[in-house]
Amino acid sequence: MxxxxxxxxxxxxxxxxxxxxxxxxxxxxxVVVARDGESALAAARERRPRVAVLxxxxxxxxxLEVVRRLRADEATRGTGLILLxxxxxxxxxxxxxxxxxxxxxxxxxxxxxxxxxxxxxxQDSGGR
Amino acid sequence: MARLRPNLRTPTEVYAGVSVxxxxxxxxxGHGSIAQSVVYDGIAVASGLAIVAGVALNRPARPLPWxxxxxxxLSFAIGDVIFDxxxxxxxxPPTPSAADVFYLSGYPFIAAGLVLLIRGLGIERRLAGFxxxxxxxxxxxxxxxxxxxxxxxxDQTRSVADRAVNAVAYPAGDIVLxxxxxxxxxxxxxRTPSYRWLAxxxxxxxxxxxxxxxxxxxYSSGDWVDAAYMLSYAFFAxxxxxxxxxxxxxHRRQGRRRISAGRAAxxxxxxxxxxxxxxxxxxxxxxxxxxxxxxxxxxxxLLVVARMTGIVRALEGIRVRERAARAEAEAxxxxxxxxxxxxxxxxxxxxxxxxxxxxDLRTPLTSIMGFLELALDKETGPLxxxxxxxxxxxSRNSERLLRLVDDxxxxxxxxxxxxxxxxxELDLGPIVRQACDxxxxxxxxxxxxxxxxxxQAPPVLGDRGRLFQLLDNLISNGxxxxxxxxxxxxAVRPAGDRVALEVRDTGIGIPAAxxxxxxxxxxxxxxxxxxxxxGTGLGLYIARAIVDAHEGTISVESEVGSGTTFRIELPAxxxxxxxxxxxxR
Numbered sequence: 022m023x024x025x026x027x028x029x030x031x032x033x034x035x036x037x038x039x040x041x042x043x044x045x046x047x048x049x050x051x052v053v054v055a056r057d058g059e060s061a062l063a064a065a066r067e068r069r070p071r072v073a074v075l076x077x078x079x080x081x082x083x084x085l086e087v088v089r090r091l092r093a094d095e096a097t098r099g100t101g102l103i104l105l106x107x108x109x110x111x112x113x114x115x116x117x118x119x120x121x122x123x124x125x126x127x128x129x130x131x132x133x134x135x136x137x138x139x140x141x142x143x144q145d146s147g148g149r
Numbered sequence: 150m151a152r153l154r155p156n157l158r159t160p161t162e163v164y165a166g167v168s169v170x171x172x173x174x175x176x177x178x179g180h181g182s183i184a185q186s187v188v189y190d191g192i193a194v195a196s197g198l199a200i201v202a203g204v205a206l207n208r209p210a211r212p213l214p215w216x217x218x219x220x221x222x223l224s225f226a227i228g229d230v231i232f233d234x235x236x237x238x239x240x241x242p243p244t245p246s247a248a249d250v251f252y253l254s255g256y257p258f259i260a261a262g263l264v265l266l267i268r269g270l271g272i273e274r275r276l277a278g279f280x281x282x283x284x285x286x287x288x289x290x291x292x293x294x295x296x297x298x299x300x301x302x303x304d305q306t307r308s309v310a311d312r313a314v315n316a317v318a319y320p321a322g323d324i325v326l327x328x329x330x331x332x333x334x335x336x337x338x339x340r341t342p343s344y345r346w347l348a349x350x351x352x353x354x355x356x357x358x359x360x361x362x363x364x365x366x367x368y369s370s371g372d373w374v375d376a377a378y379m380l381s382y383a384f385f386a387x388x389x390x391x392x393x394x395x396x397x398x399x400h401r402r403q404g405r406r407r408i409s410a411g412r413a414a415x416x417x418x419x420x421x422x423x424x425x426x427x428x429x430x431x432x433x434x435x436x437x438x439x440x441x442x443x444x445x446x447x448x449x450x451l452l453v454v455a456r457m458t459g460i461v462r463a464l465e466g467i468r469v470r471e472r473a474a475r476a477e478a479e480a481x482x483x484x485x486x487x488x489x490x491x492x493x494x495x496x497x498x499x500x501x502x503x504x505x506x507x508x509d510l511r512t513p514l515t516s517i518m519g520f521l522e523l524a525l526d527k528e529t530g531p532l533x534x535x536x537x538x539x540x541x542x543x544s545r546n547s548e549r550l551l552r553l554v555d556d557x558x559x560x561x562x563x564x565x566x567x568x569x570x571x572x573x574e575l576d577l578g579p580i581v582r583q584a585c586d587x588x589x590x591x592x593x594x595x596x597x598x599x600x601x602x603x604x605q606a607p608p609v610l611g612d613r614g615r616l617f618q619l620l621d622n623l624i625s626n627g628x629x630x631x632x633x634x635x636x637x638x639x640a641v642r643p644a645g646d647r648v649a650l651e652v653r654d655t656g657i658g659i660p661a662a663x664x665x666x667x668x669x670x671x672x673x674x675x676x677x678x679x680x681x682x683x684g685t686g687l688g689l690y691i692a693r694a695i696v697d698a699h700e701g702t703i704s705v706e707s708e709v710g711s712g713t714t715f716r717i718e719l720p721a722x723x724x725x726x727x728x729x730x731x732x733x734r
Binding site: 034036037040107128129130132 | 504508511512513515516518520522523526528
């Protein structure tokens with residue numbers, strides 16, 4: 022199949038969602054967006070994206086909880102997970118990795134770097 | 150040197166010394182000679198005049214008591230002269246004589262002077278002092294009566310006038326003097342030299358009177374008792390001449406009241422007087438005035454009860470005050486704890502606020518900087534040079550804003566939790582190079598040259614991110630405060646068992662007086678403020694925190710107008726194999 026790999030982007034800030042989506046689409050990826058933790062979880066289960074880019078602080082379920090649940094679910098365990106946070110203390114980073122994130126990016130991040138990280142995760146999860 | 154100098158320097162000492170010598174000479178002269186009379190009366194008159202001189206010399210706030218002493222002494226002196234005239238004219242003077250008139254009128258003057266001095270001390274407010282004085286006076290009065298007055302007063306062989314003067318007036322005068330002396334004894338003035346001279350003078354006078362009283366019938370001029378009278382005169386004058394006489398009549402707060410051993414002994418002696426007098430008279434087989442002993446013992450008992458009441462009341466007062474003080478201290482402590490709690494809470498809220506603000510600033514900054522990056526990306530589409538240069542200004546300023554937000558958040562975290570380092574062994578060279586590379590665009594847009602001066606140096610045990618932050622901080626400071634055409638040099642070199650890192654600029658400098666405060670939170674050098682160079686005053690605070698966390702030191706050397714050098718020393722990482730290598734060499 023020659024379909025573009027699907028990436029989930031979840032953030033409660035509209036502009037950031039737009040920014041990430043633009044950059045990822047420019048890189049040739051398909052993007053599905055969510056505005057809170059619940060819908061991010063639902064979209065991940067339904068659409069099975071290869072990578073999810075999640076903001077840590079979202080209304081309802083926060084990014085850390087979404088990561089935990091995705092990792093706990095057999096169906097979504099293999100998703101590449103990137104956490105974005107504006108609150109990048111060492112303790113936060115540790116919590117993110119403990120929850121099961123693959124990449125932790127601090128806001129403000131460079132869109133180019135984010136795209137590179139997504140590509141990297143896509144390559145890791147290669148054949149699937 | 151001081152020890153070799155004669156001790157007789159002050160007027161008091163000179164006067165007392167000369168008087169003692171004259172007293173000695175007095176007894177070397179012929180018994181009852183004119184020369185003796187001249188010496189004796191000279192000492193007497195000189196005493197009264199010397200007291201007046203002492204008042205003029207020392208200028209006490211209240212001269213009246215001393216002038217009364219002078220009057221009393223002069224009255225005694227006149228009595229002495231008259232007594233001598235009687236003796237010159239033919240033997241012993243009659244009893245009572247004109248001399249007795251002057252002798253007796255001396256006592257009220259001296260007693261009045263003492264009472265005034267004591268009033269000046271504010272002693273009348275202190276019950277304990279008065280009771281003590283009363284106990285001693287009662288005891289002395291009893292002795293006076295039993296051993297001196299009782300016999301002669303009832304001696305029918307003597308004239309009424311003789312009995313009135315010698316058996317009643319003199320001993321009564323002595324009792325008055327002793328009462329005043331005793332009241333004085335219990336004041337804090339006891340420690341002043343002037344008081345001691347005065348007390349010595351009064352004691353001499355009392356001793357002389359007692360001896361004279363017991364042997365008045367056989368007395369003639371030139372007897373040994375004259376020594377006590379002469380010394381009494383001399384000591385009175387010495388007291389008035391001493392500078393400390395100024396403080397004698399002045400009320401001073403007593404630090405703490407205490408009962409000295411001497412005072413306790415005097416009081417015990419006074420209390421034992423009645424039974425002792427009883428015993429002595431009994432052993433002597435002498436008649437005893439039971440009424441006198443009983444009334445003295447009764448008076449003493451009442452005084453002791455008064456004294457004890459005072460003590461108990463004082464103790465209660467102390468206990469009440471202590472309880473109040475303790476309650477007050479407890480209240481103050483509680484208030485302080487509450488205040489501390491409030492302050493801590495306020496501090497916590499403030500740090501939380503700063504963290505929240507900085508978080509909320511990051512989110513819009515993410516969009517600003519992200520979309521800028523997209524806009525400047527060639528893939529987005531061509532921009533003309535002008536548009537590109539505008540967007541680069543926006544980009545530079547968003548980075549500045551981000552740095553500010555980072556600094557604020559970092560400072561807030563430092564305050565609330567301190568700094569945790571992820572340390573590893575690393576070389577400073579590459580970090581310095583990276584920091585310089587990142588600062589290069591800003592430096593060149595400022596027209597400032599960045600120079601690297603890296604020598605081979607041992608690695609340090611450090612947190613890469615924090616050390617980068619430190620260098621970035623210092624370098625951007627250097628660039629910011631250096632005018633166009635200047636240089637910022639970053640040097641790394643070994644310094645013993647440490648690694649030295651220097652950031653030198655040729656900038657505006659920092660006044661020496663401000664160097665101390667430079668690393669304080671929010672402090673900004675006046676040179677920076679005057680030139681309106683933007684900044685938060687957090688950069689060097691953060692720099693020092695990072696250096697401190699690495700167990701290093703940071704110092705500054707600066708001269709206004711010519712530049713500033715920050716020098717950091719970090720301990721070199723200790724390698725286990727290093728000593729061995731050195732041995733091989």
